[in-house]
Every structure is written in C-alpha cells, then in structure tokens.
Amino acid sequence: MASSLPLNDTQLSLRSALSKTSNSSTSSTTSSNTSLHASNDARQIVRLVQCPQCSYPLREPVTLPCGNSLCKKCIPESHLRENITYPATANRLQGFLCPFSACRKEHAVGDCSVNVVLNNVTELVREEIERYRYTAEASEVLLQVEERDQWSVAGVSSLRDAGVRVQVSRGGRLASTYAMAEMGELAYDSEVTYTVLSLGHDNSEVVDAVLLDQLKEVTRAELDCQVCYGLFLEPLTTVCGHTFCRRCVHRVLDHTNICPICRRTMSIRPGISAQWIESGTQQSPSNTLLMMLLAGLCPEVVAERAEAARAESTTVGELDTPLFICTLSCPTMPTFLFIFEPRYRLMIRRAVENGNGNFGMLLPNRKGKDQGDLGVAPFYQYGTLLHIVDVRLLPDGRSMIETVGVSRFRVLRYGELDGYTIGKVERIDDISLAAEEALEVADITSSSNTRNFSAEDHFGAPPHHVASLSSHQPPVLPDFNSMSTQDLMKIGRTFVKKWQDSSAAWLTDRVYTAYGECPEDPALFPWWFATVLPIDEYVKVDLLPLTSVRERLKMCVEWMVQFERSKWYAHLFSQSY
Ligand SMILES: [Zn+2]
Ligand SMILES: [Zn+2]
Ligand SMILES: [Zn+2]
Ligand SMILES: [Zn+2]
Structure with missing residues (x-):
C-alpha cells in the first residue's frame, strides 16, 4: 500500500538539511533555509x-525500536515469537512485523510504549x-x-x-x-x-x-530533555517511551541502566553518534519524527545546541580515568587487592578523596599482543571499571581494598600521572535485548542441525567417569552455536554442579563466600564463572569485549569443553603410569 x-x-530533503546543519560549521544563513514556512x-x-x-493525526504515538513512530492502534497484530529463550519475558515473546518499509524487522511488543x-x-x-x-x-x-x-x-x-x-x-x-x-x-x-x-x-x-x-x-517545553534541560539533541526514545538526548543517555548509563523518569530498565545501547547506524552496527537509532520536528521548527536552536556540545566535548573528558594494570576483573564481581606500591596508594587515595571511588582495572599485556588502535600497549585494551567498597589500612602502610566491578570499558588513549597510568576510556555496553533475541533466532534458525541437546549428556558424568565414557576419544564438542540461550545456561549450571559434587578444589566454601552462589541469571553467570574457573587469565580476558549474553555463554561453554578435555588427558596420562 x-x-x-x-x-x-520532502522528508528526505529535510533529513539531509538536518545532517548538513549538524555536520558543517553553522552559519545563520544555512540553518534558516531549513526552517519550515508557515504557509508555503x-x-x-x-x-x-x-x-x-x-494518515490521521497521530493518536497515542508509539516510537518503535527502529526510530519510526505510528499510532498505538496502528501497530500490526502480534504473534508469538519463535526461537527465543532469553530473556523470554511475557511482553518480549509477543512480536509484530514492522510496517515501515525501511525496517520490516520483528519488534517485541515490550519494546513499544507510548x-x-x-x-x-x-x-x-x-x-x-x-x-x-x-x-x-x-x-x-x-x-x-x-x-x-x-x-x-x-x-x-x-x-x-x-x-x-x-x-x-x-x-x-x-x-x-x-x-x-x-x-x-x-x-x-x-x-x-x-x-x-x-x-x-x-x-x-x-x-x-x-x-x-x-x-x-505551546510545544516548546515538551521538547526539553529531562536530563540536561535543554532542547533535545539527537533525541533517543527508550523502550519505556521516554526521550532524552543521545549524549544524556550516555551520561545516565555511566551510573545506571535505569530510566531517570520511570525507573524502568532502559535496555539500550546508544552509539555516540547517529551516523553509526548507517554503517550497520547495532545502535539505537534516533527518534526520526522528533528529529524532523526539531529540524523543521527550530533549526537555529538545534544548530546552536550541536555547536555547544561539540565545544564541550573537546574541552572536557581528556585522560580522566586512573588505570590499575594488575589483574582480570569482571563486572558485578568483587575484586580484592593488596596495595603496597606508593604510586598505587596515591592513585587509590585520589580516587576515594577527589573522585567517585572508581578506577579502571586492566590485565597486563605480558605477551605483547596487539591492542587495536593502541598498538602493543602494556595492557589489554578492554578492562573493568571497579568501585571501591572498602579500604582497610594495614599497620605497615599497605592497604587492602575491596572493590566491585561496575562496567566494562575500552581504553582510547592513555598517559602517565605521578607514576601510574591514566586514560580516556569508552564504556562498553551490551547490545539491546531486541538484538540479543535476534542473535538467538539467527543462530537457531541458521543451523540445519535439529538434534536436541541436553545438558546432562555432556557434563552429567562425574570427572572420574570421563575416561570410561570412551577410552580412545576425548569428549566431543557439540554444536553449541545452534543451542538455545537457556540450554547454554543449563550446560553451565550442570557443569558447576558436577564439579561441586566431586568436591573440586576451585569450588570451596571460601570461593562461595567471596563470590556468591552460582547465579541462575544468564546475564550474571559468565562473570561469576570467569572469576572462579581456574584457567589462564589470558584466555578469560576475551570475555570482556563480548557484548551479548549469548556470546558470553558460548565462550564459557567452550572453556568447559577445554577444561574437561584437559582433565581427560590428565586422567589418561595418570592411568598409563
Ligand atoms: Zn521497525
Ligand atoms: Zn495511525
Ligand atoms: Zn539532554
Ligand atoms: Zn522511562
């Protein structure tokens, strides 16, 4: 139709006018050209x-995850979405096909609020x-x-x-x-x-x-962002139906993933710039209609705002995060540290006294591996921001600190301050829930393999039986790619249960006291597992850049298989003597 x-x-030319305004250095002549004339x-x-x-005036407008808006009643009839096991909440399992020709993707009903x-x-x-x-x-x-x-x-x-x-x-x-x-x-x-x-x-x-x-x-006040109280700059509408500037969503996400207005979880991963969407990366698109409204009604103010934001971003945010190059830490998990070197004592003291009690933890790059834009840096480029929970000063001047992992980051630039490393970091967030679901659907449907896996088939046997399963073949690697996210999670829990039942040395009461019980939430499990599993930190560090729960679970299952194999070979080796 x-x-x-x-x-x-008309809209396309409006859009290009808008991108012109935001790209070129603004002059009043170019911006006033784009303003809509009341009569013409x-x-x-x-x-x-x-x-x-x-075609009626919008009634109860809903902005879809693709950034397009329509009346609530114009949302097509929903159906049960297939091949999704995570997060699988009721309103995410109902979906509809996007009626906008540029999108045509399946959206979850739960992602569409007025x-x-x-x-x-x-x-x-x-x-x-x-x-x-x-x-x-x-x-x-x-x-x-x-x-x-x-x-x-x-x-x-x-x-x-x-x-x-x-x-x-x-x-x-x-x-x-x-x-x-x-x-x-x-x-x-x-x-x-x-x-x-x-x-x-x-x-x-x-x-x-x-x-x-x-x-x-009459509409002016509505077009102000509730975080910065200025006119929306690149407005982004969250799944709860609230709108903020793209950069304000970034600021909020630095501290929490909860919407500042309604306190619901935002489930959003905004790119720094809307232009990134066109390059095909998984980003949250800006609200198309609000962008057009702002560009059509007040292009001068939009241009001023963009200019001010550009000026601000070049003056602040230089090397501002203290970096501790020491070990691998994971989000949500505690890290306990002994601080004895004076330069790090200074760093921690500054973080507590002048800062927010946060610093970045990075794994040393002992093998000299290339770290992307940083080249061969003395550390791995992906790390975890730690928040200091407790500092205990010991009589000999050393201190013991307890921290908890807040979020992940990537180092963009780094330098030195009074002997320790500081850097400019970029926060790494997970893809949206919609993208997470799309990943699972793509994995499951692209696989021609229709066998049903059960977690018990793989790791059900206690370790001393492993060799007896087959004395000639090591454990086989099943096709984890085609398994549902919940099945991957089940494999993880079965694996932990099995080693716990066999009193493994890495699952003692002390480990549970420090790091808590094995989580049932697939979003938390990989961080817990990476913290307790006794394998090389240089293997585990690959978990940090992964931006989907599913990909992290898959990596954990790979580790489990490697771990089982190494135990199997060790067992075989001990038998032959
Ligand atoms: Zn859409
Ligand atoms: Zn409508
Ligand atoms: Zn704002
Ligand atoms: Zn909200």
Whole structure:
C-alpha cells in the first residue's frame, strides 16, 4: 500500500538539511533555509503530526525500536515469537512485523510504549489548532483544499475510484490542511493545492504565521530533555517511551541502566553518534519524527545546541580515568587487592578523596599482543571499571581494598600521572535485548542441525567417569552455536554442579563466600564463572569485549569443553603410569 511508505522526498530533503546543519560549521544563513514556512510548507508541517500508517493525526504515538513512530492502534497484530529463550519475558515473546518499509524487522511488543513527548506534542497541536481555527482573524480566511495524491503529483491520473478529495474550511492553510487529515481525507504521501475563496484581501499568510508561532510556543517545553534541560539533541526514545538526548543517555548509563523518569530498565545501547547506524552496527537509532520536528521548527536552536556540545566535548573528558594494570576483573564481581606500591596508594587515595571511588582495572599485556588502535600497549585494551567498597589500612602502610566491578570499558588513549597510568576510556555496553533475541533466532534458525541437546549428556558424568565414557576419544564438542540461550545456561549450571559434587578444589566454601552462589541469571553467570574457573587469565580476558549474553555463554561453554578435555588427558596420562 502506498500509504505505508515511511518517507517521501520532502522528508528526505529535510533529513539531509538536518545532517548538513549538524555536520558543517553553522552559519545563520544555512540553518534558516531549513526552517519550515508557515504557509508555503503547511502541508509538510501537518505531515509531521500525521501517522504514516493511517494518515490521521497521530493518536497515542508509539516510537518503535527502529526510530519510526505510528499510532498505538496502528501497530500490526502480534504473534508469538519463535526461537527465543532469553530473556523470554511475557511482553518480549509477543512480536509484530514492522510496517515501515525501511525496517520490516520483528519488534517485541515490550519494546513499544507510548512516546510521552510525542503524545503531549500531538495533543497540544490538536488543541491549539482547534482553538485558533475559530478565532475572529482565522475564521475570516476561507480556503478550498484539494488533495493531490502521489499519482497526480507524478502527472498520472489517479487510480483511486472515489475521485479527487476536496474540502472547504476556515482558518488558513495550516488549520485547513490539518482539518483534512483529521477527517481522514488526506493521505500521508499526498500533496495539496489551495484556492482562496474568501472575499477581499487574502490574509492566510498572516494567519498561518501566527498559528505556527503559537504551536511552537505551546510545544516548546515538551521538547526539553529531562536530563540536561535543554532542547533535545539527537533525541533517543527508550523502550519505556521516554526521550532524552543521545549524549544524556550516555551520561545516565555511566551510573545506571535505569530510566531517570520511570525507573524502568532502559535496555539500550546508544552509539555516540547517529551516523553509526548507517554503517550497520547495532545502535539505537534516533527518534526520526522528533528529529524532523526539531529540524523543521527550530533549526537555529538545534544548530546552536550541536555547536555547544561539540565545544564541550573537546574541552572536557581528556585522560580522566586512573588505570590499575594488575589483574582480570569482571563486572558485578568483587575484586580484592593488596596495595603496597606508593604510586598505587596515591592513585587509590585520589580516587576515594577527589573522585567517585572508581578506577579502571586492566590485565597486563605480558605477551605483547596487539591492542587495536593502541598498538602493543602494556595492557589489554578492554578492562573493568571497579568501585571501591572498602579500604582497610594495614599497620605497615599497605592497604587492602575491596572493590566491585561496575562496567566494562575500552581504553582510547592513555598517559602517565605521578607514576601510574591514566586514560580516556569508552564504556562498553551490551547490545539491546531486541538484538540479543535476534542473535538467538539467527543462530537457531541458521543451523540445519535439529538434534536436541541436553545438558546432562555432556557434563552429567562425574570427572572420574570421563575416561570410561570412551577410552580412545576425548569428549566431543557439540554444536553449541545452534543451542538455545537457556540450554547454554543449563550446560553451565550442570557443569558447576558436577564439579561441586566431586568436591573440586576451585569450588570451596571460601570461593562461595567471596563470590556468591552460582547465579541462575544468564546475564550474571559468565562473570561469576570467569572469576572462579581456574584457567589462564589470558584466555578469560576475551570475555570482556563480548557484548551479548549469548556470546558470553558460548565462550564459557567452550572453556568447559577445554577444561574437561584437559582433565581427560590428565586422567589418561595418570592411568598409563
Ligand atoms: Zn521497525
Ligand atoms: Zn495511525
Ligand atoms: Zn539532554
Ligand atoms: Zn522511562
């Protein structure tokens, strides 16, 4: 259906105008060119509050994870999503196919809440137009509005049976065009032509300008971000329906993954810049409609905001994170450290006194492996930000500190301060839940292997029976790639249970006291497992850059297989003597 086309040429040119504003150094001439004219662009202004699906003014607008918006009632019927076992909450198991042609992906119902900002804006626009249409000055203007559908615009005779749709109404171009959309007489993609019917002087330009100014005024406060209290810069709508600047979401995520407005988990992984989306990486796209609204209504303010943000980002945020090159730490897990070198005592003291009690932990790069952009750095480029929970000063001047892993990061640049390393780091977050689910679906459906695996088949036998399973072959590696995320998790728990039952030396009461019981949450298990499993830290460090729960579980299962094999060979070796 033609009306499901998400974008037309007008919008595309608006978009490119916006990216021009944000890329080039801003001058008032370029930005004022992109501002919408109340009369000449009346059709485009109305389109900004029209639903691309039903063509009526948006009602309870919902922003989808792809950044497109539509009425709540225009969301297609949902179905049960297949091949998803994690996180598998009720509202994530129901999904629908995105009706926007540029997306067409499956979205989880749980990712689609009413967009609070858009809902307020569209309601305010409705009320304001309704009020203004009947004022004395506006009602003097009588216009005939004629729809020109896509065919007619292209110079082809219309394929619609009902013929051309025409309305006569009062209130200027903006109000009349909006009225037509409200009556369901104006398709989203259609253009319009106006004929003045009022006698005497045509006052519609003045009337439109007044109305647009009032629309801007009543909606202005809605377009402020609740984190920075400025106009939205690259607005990003979270799955709970709240909108913030992209950089403000970053700031919030530095401390918590909870929405500052409704306290729900945000499940979002915003790229630093919206441009990254086009390169195909898994990022959260900006809110398309809000971007167009801002670009069309107040491009000068948007340009100013972008310029100020650029200036700010170049002056702050240089080497600001103290880095401790010592061991491998994992998020959510405790790390206990003895601090005796004076330079590190200074570092810890500064972190506690002047900072937030945080510092970065990195594994030394003893084998001189290449670390991406950093080259052969003295440490691995991926590390864990630790928060100091407790500091105990010992009589000999040393101190013992207890820390907990907060988040992961990658070192972008580094230098030295008073003998210890400091760096500029970039936080590493997991992909969104939607992307996590897509990964599981892709893994399961792409595999032609339909065998059912059970965790017990692989690690059910206690270690002293391993050799008797087959005295000639080491344990076989099954196709973990095609297993569900929950089955991978089951393998993990079965493995731990088995070694616990056989009183393994690495699963003593002391280990459980320090690191807690084996977690049942697939998001937490790999961090716990990596902390307690007695294998080389230089193998474990590969877990840190992985940004999906599923990928981390797979890596853990690989370790389990390697671990079993090494025990199997060790067992075989001891038998032959
Ligand atoms: Zn979509
Ligand atoms: Zn709709
Ligand atoms: Zn903000
Ligand atoms: Zn929220």
